[in-house]
Amino acid sequence: xxxLTDQNKQQVQKILQQLANPVTIHYFTQEFxxxxxxxxxxxxxxxxxxxxxxxxxxxxxKNEHEVAQRLGVxxxxxxxxxxxxxxxxxxxxxxxxxxxGAFLEDLxxxxxxxxxxxxxxxxxxxxxxxxxxxQVFVTPTCPYCPAAVRMAHKMALYSDKIKADxxxxxxxxxLADKYDVYGVxxxxxxxxxxxxxxxxxxxxxxxxxxxxx
Numbered sequence: 001x002x003x004l005t006d007q008n009k010q011q012v013q014k015i016l017q018q019l020a021n022p023v024t025i026h027y028f029t030q031e032f033x034x035x036x037x038x039x040x041x042x043x044x045x046x047x048x049x050x051x052x053x054x055x056x057x058x059x060x061x062k063n064e065h066e067v068a069q070r071l072g073v074x075x076x077x078x079x080x081x082x083x084x085x086x087x088x089x090x091x092x093x094x095x096x097x098x099x100x101g102a103f104l105e106d107l108x109x110x111x112x113x114x115x116x117x118x119x120x121x122x123x124x125x126x127x128x129x130x131x132x133x134x135q136v137f138v139t140p141t142c143p144y145c146p147a148a149v150r151m152a153h154k155m156a157l158y159s160d161k162i163k164a165d166x167x168x169x170x171x172x173x174x175l176a177d178k179y180d181v182y183g184v185x186x187x188x189x190x191x192x193x194x195x196x197x198x199x200x201x202x203x204x205x206x207x208x209x210x211x212x213x
Contacts, residue, residue, distance in 0.1 A: 002042075002046060003039070003042055003043050003046060004043075004046045004047075009046070009050060012047060012050055012104065013050045013051070015104045015105075015108065016047075016050055016051040016053070016054070016104070016107070016108075017051075018108045018111075019051060019053040019054070019107065019108060019111040020108075020111045020112045020113075021053065021083060021084065021111050021112070021113070022053045022054070022055065022083075022111070023053060023054055023055070023081060023082065023083050023107055023110050023111045024055045024056075024057060024081075024082040024083075025044055025048060025054060025055065025056050025057070025079060025080075025081060025082075025107075026057050026059065026067075026071055026079070026080040026081075026082060027040070027041065027044055027056060027057065027058050027059065027077070027078070027079055028059045028061045028064070028068060028073050028076050028077065028078040028079075028080075029041055029058065029059070029060065029061065029076055029077055030060060030061050030062060030076060031060055031062075034076075034077075036077055036093060036094050036168075036171050037076060037077045039094050039096070040077040040079070040093075040094045040095075041058070041077070043094065043095070043096070043100075044056050044079070047104075053111065054107070061073070061076045061078075071086060071090075072088070072090060072163055073090070075092055075172065076092075077092070077093060077094065077171075078090060078091070078092050079091040079092075079095065079103075081106060081107065081110045082110070083110040083111055083112075083113055084113050087110060087156055087157045087160075088156040088157075088160070088162060088163035088164060089106055089110065089153045089156050089157060089164060090163070090164070090165045090166070091103065091165070091166045092165055092166065092167045092168065092171075092172060093138075093166070093167060093168025093170070093171040093172065094140075094168065094171070095166065096140045097139075097140025097141055097142075098140060098141070098142060098143055098145060098146050099138055099140060099145065099146055099149065099166060101146055102145075102146035102149045102150050102153075102166070105150060106150070106153050109153070109154070109157055110157065113157075114157075115153075115154040115157045115158060116154070117154055117155070117158055117202070118202060118203070120203070121155075121158075121202060121203070121206050122158065124206060124210060125155060125158055125159040125161075125162070125206075126159075128159055128161040128162070128210075128213055129161075129213075130161070130212075130213050131161050131162075131163070132161060132162045132163070132189060132190060132209065132210075132212055132213060133162075133163045133164075133165075133189070133190055133191070134152040134155070134156070134162065134163070134164040134165065134187060134188070134189055134209060135164075135165045135167050135175075135179075135187070135188040135189075136148045136149045136152050136164070136165065136166055136167065136185050136186070136187050136188075137167050137168075137169045137175070137176060137179070137181045137184055137185060137186045137187075137188070138166055138167070138168060138169065138184050138185055139168070139169055139170055139184050140168075140170075142184045142185065144184075144185060144198070144199040145184055145185040145199070147185075147199035148185035148187060148198075148199045148200075148205070149164075149166045149185070151199075151200075151202060151205045151206075152164035152165075152166075152187065152205075152209075153166075155206070155209065169181050169184055169186075179192060179195060180195075183197050184197075185197065185198065185199055187205075187208070187209070189208075189209050189211070189212040190212045193211075193212045194208060194209065194211045194212045196208045
């Protein structure tokens with residue numbers, strides 16, 4: 001049964017018309033798909049069918065160790081976006097609910113290879129030496145979560161020193177427990193060196209993340 005209605009497809013297609021260059025969606029699942037994996041897989045198939053500039057590559061997580069390791073995938077379902085290069089933009093869990101909009105916006109940014117960040121943010125990111133890993137924990141019904149995910153992904157697109165993940169708190173409860181995720185969005189930097197809650201404005205979000213640098 002399709003996940004996107006005809007009206008949804010028209011709206012998505014309108015957004016995908018903004019794609020400037022081809023984007024490859026790397027999707028990691030397993031042979032006997034769990035329910036979230038099935039949903040994510042179907043959603044990606046329906047989205048990629050709406051634009052000739054999108055290509056979906058599907059991997060069996062247990063059998064594709066080298067690819068998974070290269071793309072930083074250690075759990076499923078997982079989505080990695082690649083444009084002119086792999087930008088370290090990843091989704092762990094289904095990009096459903098409010099996160100679907102963030103996923104579509106990421107596709108557009110990756111296709112362009114650029115994103116909107118202030119000159120101040122760009123200057124700060126240019127000074128990075130130490131790698132930074134950002135995990136943004138979300139739930140599909142959280143209206144504030146996409147802003148945090150988008151901010152993290154914009155930083156990852158701009159700087160090759162940054163990897164940024166959307167992580168579904170519902171699908172990975174062991175990680176939510178590990179980082180004491182009681183409210184979302186919660187952002188975890190470098191395995192807990194820095195943690196903060198809320199969809200902060202760009203300047204504050206960047207300042208918090210760079211505390212780990």
